[in-house]
Amino acid sequence: MNPPIHRNPITAVESPAVGVTIDGLTKNFGTFQALKNVSFTVEPGEIFVLMGPSGSGKSVLLKHIVGLEAATAGRVLINGQDATAEHTLERIRIALVFQAGALFNSLSVYDNLALYPREHRFGDEATIRDKVMRALQILSLENSAQKFPSELSGGMRKRVAIARALVMEPQLMLYDEPTSELDPVMSATISEIIATLKDEYHVTTIVVSHDRELALGIADRVGILMGGELVFLGPPASLRQPADPRIADFFHPRIDLKNPRFKTLET
Amino acid sequence: MKQFTHFLEGFGSAVQLLFQSARFVGTLPRQRARFIDQCYLIGYTTLPIVAILCFFMGSVLALQSGYSMENFGAKQFIGSLVGLSFARELGPVIVAILVAGRVGSAITAELASMKVYQEVDALVTMNIPPARILVLPRLAAVLVMMPVLAIIGNLIGWFGGAVVCKYVESIAIEPEAYFSALRRYMKFKDVGTGLMKAEIFGFVVVLICCSIGLNTRGGPREIGASVTKAVVVSLISILVLDYFVTKALM
Amino acid sequence: MNTAQQTARVGLFFLLGLALTWVTWETLSDGKLFKQTGYSLVAGFDNLKELKQGDEVRMAGVKIGSVERTRLAGRRAEAVLRIDPGVKIASDATATIVMAGLIGTNYIGLDLGTPGAPVLTDGAELRTKITPDINAIMTELGNLGQKLEGALGSITTTVNGDGKNPGLFQKLDRLVTDNSTKIDTTMTNLASATEKINKGEGTLGKLLNDSKLHDELVATVSEIKGAATDAKSFVADAQTLVNQVKSGKGTLGALIFDETAGNDLKVVTRNLRDISDKIAKGEGTLGKLLTDDSLYLSAQSTLKKADSAIDSLGDSGPITAVGAAAKVLF
Ligand SMILES: Nc1ncnc2c1ncn2[C@@H]1O[C@H](COP(=O)(O)OP(=O)(O)OP(=O)(O)O)[C@@H](O)[C@H]1O
Ligand SMILES: [Mg+2]
Numbered sequence: 001m002n003p004p005i006h007r008n009p010i011t012a013v014e015s016p017a018v019g020v021t022i023d024g025l026t027k028n029f030g031t032f033q034a035l036k037n038v039s040f041t042v043e044p045g046e047i048f049v050l051m052g053p054s055g056s057g058k059s060v061l062l063k064h065i066v067g068l069e070a071a072t073a074g075r076v077l078i079n080g081q082d083a084t085a086e087h088t089l090e091r092i093r094i095a096l097v098f099q100a101g102a103l104f105n106s107l108s109v110y111d112n113l114a115l116y117p118r119e120h121r122f123g124d125e126a127t128i129r130d131k132v133m134r135a136l137q138i139l140s141l142e143n144s145a146q147k148f149p150s151e152l153s154g155g156m157r158k159r160v161a162i163a164r165a166l167v168m169e170p171q172l173m174l175y176d177e178p179t180s181e182l183d184p185v186m187s188a189t190i191s192e193i194i195a196t197l198k199d200e201y202h203v204t205t206i207v208v209s210h211d212r213e214l215a216l217g218i219a220d221r222v223g224i225l226m227g228g229e230l231v232f233l234g235p236p237a238s239l240r241q242p243a244d245p246r247i248a249d250f251f252h253p254r255i256d257l258k259n260p261r262f263k264t265l266e267t
Numbered sequence: 268m269k270q271f272t273h274f275l276e277g278f279g280s281a282v283q284l285l286f287q288s289a290r291f292v293g294t295l296p297r298q299r300a301r302f303i304d305q306c307y308l309i310g311y312t313t314l315p316i317v318a319i320l321c322f323f324m325g326s327v328l329a330l331q332s333g334y335s336m337e338n339f340g341a342k343q344f345i346g347s348l349v350g351l352s353f354a355r356e357l358g359p360v361i362v363a364i365l366v367a368g369r370v371g372s373a374i375t376a377e378l379a380s381m382k383v384y385q386e387v388d389a390l391v392t393m394n395i396p397p398a399r400i401l402v403l404p405r406l407a408a409v410l411v412m413m414p415v416l417a418i419i420g421n422l423i424g425w426f427g428g429a430v431v432c433k434y435v436e437s438i439a440i441e442p443e444a445y446f447s448a449l450r451r452y453m454k455f456k457d458v459g460t461g462l463m464k465a466e467i468f469g470f471v472v473v474l475i476c477c478s479i480g481l482n483t484r485g486g487p488r489e490i491g492a493s494v495t496k497a498v499v500v501s502l503i504s505i506l507v508l509d510y511f512v513t514k515a516l517m
Numbered sequence: 518m519n520t521a522q523q524t525a526r527v528g529l530f531f532l533l534g535l536a537l538t539w540v541t542w543e544t545l546s547d548g549k550l551f552k553q554t555g556y557s558l559v560a561g562f563d564n565l566k567e568l569k570q571g572d573e574v575r576m577a578g579v580k581i582g583s584v585e586r587t588r589l590a591g592r593r594a595e596a597v598l599r600i601d602p603g604v605k606i607a608s609d610a611t612a613t614i615v616m617a618g619l620i621g622t623n624y625i626g627l628d629l630g631t632p633g634a635p636v637l638t639d640g641a642e643l644r645t646k647i648t649p650d651i652n653a654i655m656t657e658l659g660n661l662g663q664k665l666e667g668a669l670g671s672i673t674t675t676v677n678g679d680g681k682n683p684g685l686f687q688k689l690d691r692l693v694t695d696n697s698t699k700i701d702t703t704m705t706n707l708a709s710a711t712e713k714i715n716k717g718e719g720t721l722g723k724l725l726n727d728s729k730l731h732d733e734l735v736a737t738v739s740e741i742k743g744a745a746t747d748a749k750s751f752v753a754d755a756q757t758l759v760n761q762v763k764s765g766k767g768t769l770g771a772l773i774f775d776e777t778a779g780n781d782l783k784v785v786t787r788n789l790r791d792i793s794d795k796i797a798k799g800e801g802t803l804g805k806l807l808t809d810d811s812l813y814l815s816a817q818s819t820l821k822k823a824d825s826a827i828d829s830l831g832d833s834g835p836i837t838a839v840g841a842a843a844k845v846l847f
Contacts (some may be wrong), residue, residue, distance in 0.1 A: 063334045091439045096392045102385035106377070119395045168393065300520060306527040314530070413532025422537060451571075455545040462538070 002043035004173050004202040014215065017039060017202040018080075018092055018171045019194040024074030027060055027228075033059045034075030035226040037074065038233040039224050045202040047194060049236070053250060058208040059099055059223070060124075065206070066096050081121050095170035099177050099208075101157040109136070110145040113167045135163040138193065139185075153156035155181045162190065173197065175207045179214055187211065191218050212251060216240075224250070277500070281478040287398035288406055293398055301404040304385065307403070309370045309473075310412030314419065321420035324361055325353060325427030333431070333438035345387045345440060346448030349428035358421040360509060363468030364451065365499035366413070371476035372424055374405060375430045375497035378480025379490040409473040417465035421458065425449060435447065460516045467512055472501045551844045555602045556639035557585060559611045560625060563647060565594040573624040574598045575615075576606070584625065596678050598625060598643070607634035699787075 002224045006017040006029055020042040024174040027035040034057045042048040050058050054176045063069040064076050076083040078092055078238070104112050113132040139159040149157060158181050165173060175194070179187040195218055208217055215222060216236045224232035224247060232247055242248045297301060332348045344383040378401060381387050387397050425446075430439040484487050565587055574582040582600040589595070605629025615626040627643070637643070723779065 063388075068391060071391040089392070093394075096389075098385050098389060100385060103382075104386050104389070105384065116395070119400070140387070164380060254322050254516050302518070303524050306531070307523050310524055311530050370531075411531065413540070415531055418534055418537045418541065420669050450545060453545055454571075455542045458545065460543055481646070 006045070007200075007203075010166050011207065018079050018204045019044040020172065020204065020206070021077040022061070022065075022074070023077065023078060025061070025064060025071050026073035027045045027057070027064065027069065028072045034228050034230070035064075038225070038228070038230045039074070040223055040230060040233050042204060043221060044204055045078065045127045047200060047205045047207065047222045048189055049219035049222045050206060050208045050225060051210065051212075051215055051222060051250075056225040057226055057228040058154055059176055060198050062096060062176055062206070062208060065172075072202075084224075092172060093168060093170045094172045095165035095168040095180055096174040097161045097165045097176060099180075101149075101161040103160055103164070107148075109144070109149070109152070111243045112160060113148070113164050116164070116168050129176055132166055138166065139189070141164045142181055155183070155186065157181060159186070162193070163229075166193070170203060173203050173205045175205070177208055177210070179209065187214060188212075193255050194218055196257070226250075273306065277478065278481075280482055281474050283328060284398055284402055284478045284481070285406075285474055286492045287396065288403040289402050291396070291399040295403065295407055297388045300398065302407055305404045305408035306412055308373070309366065309408050310415055311410075313366060313369055313416060316369060316431065317362055317416050317420045318423050320361055321353075321358065321424040321429040322366060323494050324357055325424030326431040327347060328424075328434060329350065329428035329431040329438070333435065335419060335442075342438060342440060343444060344448055345428065345432055345438065346445040346450075347452045349445075350425055350449035350453050351457060353424040353428070354421055354458045355464075356387045356461075356509075356513070358424055359417055359461045359465035360505060361424075362413070362416050362465050363472060365497055366409070366416070366469050367476070367505065369410075369470045371472045371493050371501050374473060374496050375477040375480040376490060378477060379483035379493040380487075381423065381482045382481055383486055383490055390450060397481060401481070402474075403478060405473050406470060409469045413466045413469035414462045416469075417462050418458070421461060462508065464512050468505050468508060471504055471508060475501050477506060555582060555604075558598045558600055558606070558637060558639075558641055559641050560598060560643040560645050561590065561593045562596070562614065562645055563593060565596055567616075567623045568596055568625065569623075574600065574627065575624055576604070576610070576627040577629055578626075581627075596625065605636045606643075607631060608637050608641070609634045609644065612635075612645045613647075625703050704723045778801055 004017045006015050024037055024039050025035050026081060027034070027036045038057075038061065045073065052058050060069060064071055065078070065083055066091060067076075068084075070084055078088055078094070081088045081091070099214070103109075104115065107115065110132060114128050117123070117131060130251045133142065133145070136145055141156065141159055141163060142161075144152065144156060149160070151158065152160065158178065162175070162178060165175075173194075175190075177195075178190050182190065192215055194205055194207065198205060207215070207218070207256060216239065219236045221234065222232065222236050222239060223230055226246060232242070233245060239247070242251065274384055309461045328349050330346050334344060336342050336345060336348070378387075378397075381397075381401070389400075390400070391395050428443045429445045432438050433442055476497045477498065479493050483493040543667055565667060568584060568587060570584055570586050572584045573580050574584065581604040584599045585599040589598050598612075610627045610630035614623055615624050616623055632654065
């Protein structure tokens with residue numbers, strides 16, 4: 001099978017879609033092991049959903065892919081190039097939607113979105129304006145263009161972060177909890193965006209999410225991290241009846257309100 | 268020992284930041300708006316406090332030298348003393364300290380919070396090096412603004428001395444005599460040396476503050492700690508550098 | 518505030534800085550970095566002392582240029598002067614290094630030279646004159662101070678004595694104390710002489726009480742009285758002198774360095790005393806006249822002779838008579 005061709009939505013320049021290989025990745029923060037020998041591959045043009053309980057190392061893994069963290073052992077390859085190498089980011093456009101948004105607080109929403117195209121000279125101010133306003137429209141933010149991040153709600157920040165990633169026209173798109181603070185309608189919109197980018201432009205996508213519906217709806221493959229270990233890797237269908245009791249527990253937590261867990265901890 | 272390694276680390280990262288920024292000098296014309304913005308912050312908005320402090324520093328210098336020089340009847344040399352010490356030493360050091368306190372702390376606070384709230388990480392993933400858009404415009408702005416602040420501070424300091432000499436009864440030296448004494452032993456080289464010193468101090472202060480800000484790790488508490496550290500390191504650097512630069516420029 | 522406004526402010530601010538720097542430069546370097554006006558002259562000295570670049574050049578006190586630079590040329594030091602354009606300097610004008618203040622502010626002073634002398638042109642050499650520098654003056658002042666101190670010291674010794682030898686004031690004091698009794702004696706002697714004359718004692722007394730001779734003698738006595746007054750005024754003069762010396766006035770200067778004046782005073786006083794002593798003891802003509810009765814007769818005859826002489830001389834006043842008497846007497 002030929003690799004899918006990534007097509008830039010604006011320039012329509014076509015290039016092979018980006019593949020990500022994570023090879024024996026281990027990360028220690030002091031004595032704490034955040035990632036333990038994690039290995040998997042994300043095929044070009046694929047939507048990979050990474051799941052796992054809070055604190056299992058999902059965000060840390062994403063940071064390794066964009067080169068913000070250096071691995072203690074193992075490596076991350078993007079199209080065969082080390083993620084921490086400087087030129088990787090220069091050659092491959094990677095967008096990361098941070099869990100907390102990471103908006104530029106001193107810039108307006110509009111300028112947050114316009115920064116990347118301006119710095120990388122996508123075109124004149126009018127072209128950039130078109131692109132920015134379109135991204136804002138997709139996320140229903142057109143009325144907030146002149147606001148500053150401090151004036152936004154948590155969900156709006158997340159949407160601005162996603163819009164900012166869209167404007168980058170990335171080949172590899174990383175979402176850290178894109179729908180965690182959003183209403184069902186907005187969540188559906190995000191799912192649609194992810195699917196459209198994959199179908200139209202063959203954007204390789206990695207989504208970190210707790211949202212089981214989103215995951216099962218759009219994922220080509222799913223990985224589950226627990227305590228820094230990759231405990232599951234496979235198609236979403238096989239998650240409907242998970243064999244691993246840990247995964248079953250994760251998806252169908254037994255809630256016994258008569259006998260809450262913290263009560264047993266207290267005694 | 269640990270302190271020493273910290274110092275070396277800090278020094279190393281500042282030098283690294285300097286070279287990283289230097290690589291992007293070519294992008295300055297495109298960053299005109301940012302550059303102007305920083306010029307405004309570093310130069311224009313710092314002027315009032317520079318003016319006030321230099322005025323009173325010149326006044327106090329004249330007052331003190333008037334008091335001590337009266338003892339051996341050399342009052343007519345107050346102009347020379349105030350002029351030279353202000354041009355060569357006090358002017359540049361005062362301006363640099365003000366820039367460290369007012370501009371440097373703001374730079375560190377801003378960059379540290381950008382670092383803590385992952386804005387810097389966002390820039391890195393966008394392949395926009397922080398050195399290019401955060402550090403370079405500030406360094407360029409301080410290079411352009413520092414001599415302007417220093418010369419204005421200098422002249423205001425001289426003027427402050429002249430006012431004290433005229434209106435303080437125990438001194439009572441006319442401005443004409445004061446300025447002629449000031450001119451007698453002053454070459455432009457003295458003023459130029461001062462401007463050069465101010466330039467070096469300002470540049471080093473901004474570089475240090477940028478570097479410490481960008482190397483902040485942790486949360487809001489660390490932002491405060493970084494600002495304190497940046498100001499302290501800047502002040503020490505100014506005074507230590509002052510010795511060596513003075514010696515080198517002599 | 519919009520960006521344009523901000524840009525404008527930053528731009529103006531920067532221009533202000535440039536302008537101020539330029540003004541400072543111009544002021545401090547006398548603008549010579551931009552324009553070289555006037556012409557230059559060379560002044561050679563053995564030693565430029567405190568003269569330095571930028572110091573003024575003045576002609577008859579008027580600033581006409583400045584010291585452009587100083588340099589060593591062989592065995593002498595040269596100051597290159599930049600003279601304002603239009604200032605003409607005579608070739609015989611002389612340059613000196615003048616101090617304007619005690620702490621090293623110097624300038625080059627030029628005199629006017631003679632009118633009509635040829636004018637110096639660019640690069641010409643000025644005539645120079647050496648003036649003592651501040652150090653030399655200070656050294657001399659120091660020496661002078663020492664000398665003054667020495668002089669004052671010796672004056673003090675002269676006046677107050679040095680322990681072994683009495684000082685001037687002691688000497689004068691002693692002089693006056695020693696002689697005051699003698700002066701007194703003189704006065705007393707004179708007084709007693711007059712008394713004797715009054716009582717008709719002695720030749721003169723008899724002469725006086727002899728009414729015939731009275732008239733003639735009145736003049737003689739008044740002559741003698743005049744002499745006594747003279748003696749008195751002499752004593753008074755001496756006393757004044759002593760007083761003046763005592764109070765440090767007048768001839769003190771001469772007296773300080775000239776002891777003979779003091780000695781003279783002594784001698785004069787002694788002579789005076791001797792004379793009065795001799796008169797009192799009947800020594801000398803006047804003494805004999807005053808004390809010796811035996812002279813009376815001869816005096817009488819003398820006076821008779823004088824009388825006849827006067828008669829023979831016709832109508833002459835007592836003064837002529839006394840004059841004749843005096844001729845006989847002395
Ligand atoms: N910079 C760091 N220094 C030390 N420990 C860290 C650091 N970053 C993450 N960790 C630790 O690594 C573990 C994984 O963190 P991570 O942020 O990847 O969790 P997560 O899976 O993203 O959780 P969540 O779903 O809540 O976002 C956590 O226990 C966290 O404490
Ligand atoms: Mg996370």
